[in-house]
Amino acid sequence: MDREPGWSVRLKLTLSYAGFLMVAGTLLLATVWVFLLRYVPEVTTLSPGVRRTPGPLPHMPDRSDLFDAFVWKAAAAMGFLLVFGLLGGWILAGSMLAPLTRITAATRQAANGSLSHRIHLEGQQDEFRELADAFDTMLARLEAHDAEQRRFAANASHELRTPLAITQTLLEVARNDPDRDTGELVERLHLVNSRAIDLTEAMLLLSRANQRSFAPEHVDLSLAAEQATETLLPLAEERGVALETSGDIAPTSGSKALLLQLTTNLVHNAIVHNLPEHGTVWVTTSVRPRTVVLTVENTGETLTRQLVSTLTEPFQRGTGRVRGDHAGVGLGLAIVKSIAEAHNGALTLDPRPGGGLRVTVELPARRRRATSSGLDPRRAAGDGRASTPRRQSLSPAAGADEIAEKPR
Template sequence: MGRAPGLSVRLKLTFSYAGFLMLASVLLLAVVLVFLLRYVPDSPVRPPGARLDLPGPDRTDLWRAFAPKAGAALVFLLVFGLVGGWLLAGRMLAPLTRITDATRRAAAGSLSHRIGLPGRADEFRELADSFDAMLARLEAHVAEQRRFAANASHELRTPLATTRTLLDVARDDPDRDSGELVERLRAVNARAIELTEALLLLSRTDQRSFTPERVDLSLIAEEAAETLLPLAEERGVAIGTSGDVATAVGSPALLLQMVTNLLHNAIVHNLPEHGTVRVDTAAGPRSVVLTVENTGARLAPRLVPTLTEPFQRGAARVRGDHAGVGLGLAIVASIARAHDGALTLTPRDGGGLRVTVRLPAAPPCPAGGGHRSGHVMGKSK
């Protein structure tokens, strides 16, 4: 954005300091002059016994004696104010120069630079600390986006490469059973579509493009459990739901997707047999809480924080019929952020994972409130 050239802030402050000093000096000299004029008569007065040829002092004599010295003092104070104001302004604006330099580096793409302004807290240091914090968040966000782009490229390249290999095999071997080839191509294509839809959903949740509504998380949890009941029965996992009516404000579709992803992960990453999944909802005065616990393998504490990163699948990148695309918890975290909530992952002592989603509670409704009894929706085989 082009702007017309103007005076620098340092020069403006210098003129301000000098102008204030000159105004204060003029007022002080005026007060001194008025004080002196009170004791000097308008016309000469000869004291008793004085010589007739030596008239007494009057106000004209005072003006002649006072004006040159006052003018010299004002000139000295003007020069002193300009020089002193220039030095003081430079000292005061030195932190702003460092902040400007850091801003230009950030605009040029260097997000690793920090201002690191020393000294005690004041306005400039608060600005510098806020800018450093913003740079840290931007650097982390850019790094996360780069990792996400690299992982997404890798994930999308895998089904495409598999498809090309299958087509090459079919071209080189015309007598090969086409039915088997079609089924494998269909499975690979379905996986690519699933990954693309997950990426689009993740992008939409980051933009918060939804109309907020009142949503009962307990009903959402029951709906997701009923949807995934066949998968749970196939894997021998029992799903139990319980808790209070927990009403939040948000998108019913996105919150259903969030709970579905949590339950799907809890079912897939579970014990080989006789596994359990527990879903609880709780309501507080300011927030509602959804908790999903499952049995499973023991998880290292250092591994748990990485599970919300895109394309992470637990301890290893395991493939399977229901392994997913590695975006389940990443989408959950994004949906929670889009609803001003928080996602917490905690490894269970006996193995498995406890996932807690805390969302702001909806405003109280006269017809709301209640408790839902728990029940088991799937039984172990």
């Protein structure tokens, strides 16, 4: 932004210090002058009754003598204070503004694209050092976000290039072999196109979660868990995985669509990344003093903590854990993490001792308000449902219409 040149802060502080010193010196000298005038007469005269002694009369100073003796020395003192105030103020202002100069230099380097530079301002805590520490923290987050965006762009371009390359290959094969059966070609092109669409939709959803472009509304995580498990029950039946849901009403605030997508992604991953036969998925919700918790656990192969720590990265898939046609696009847990962070929550992944994964999402709880009509606040916060804990078991052998709820 172009601005007209003006006085520097250092010069302004210097003039302020010098001006304050001059005002203080003037007031001090004026006080001394008024004090002296009380004891020095305007004109010196001898009283008629005073006896004169032989010899010359002693000199009795009056105000004119005081003026001649005081004013020039006061002017010299004021000049000294002016010079001292300007020089001392310039040095003092430069010393105080030195940290600001380093912060400005770091800001310019960051504006030029150098996010790795840090100020590291030494010394005890004060306003400048607090600003420098906050700026260093901001640079660290920007650098991490920039690196993440670069990795995401590289991975996304690779993932998007793959279906396009496959499509081009299939079309070239069809062009070189006109007598080839087109039915198989169309089916394969349909599968490749569906994967590209799924990948694009997942990337758009991830971008929406990162931008936090949603209006908060009342959401019950337990309802989202029930809806997700019922939706994915056919997939669980196909893979021989039993679904079990239990827990309390878990009221929070956020986007219903995004939180339902979060729950659906977790349950889908738990079904897909499971044992080949007789697998189980546990979906539970709980309430803590300030937060609500959604936990999704599944059976499966034993995972290392090193592998688990990478699963939330975009386009990361657990090697050997995916089977069938539901491998996804590698953005499931990345989307879950972004949605949780967009709702001021946290995502935790832990390997289960017996194999499989435990995923925990913790979100801020919605404040409950007691009503004057005497309704139970838990009932009011849970869309009219009682807060009795419940357990819901969805097994592959039972249809969706045979789901039974019973107290835990």
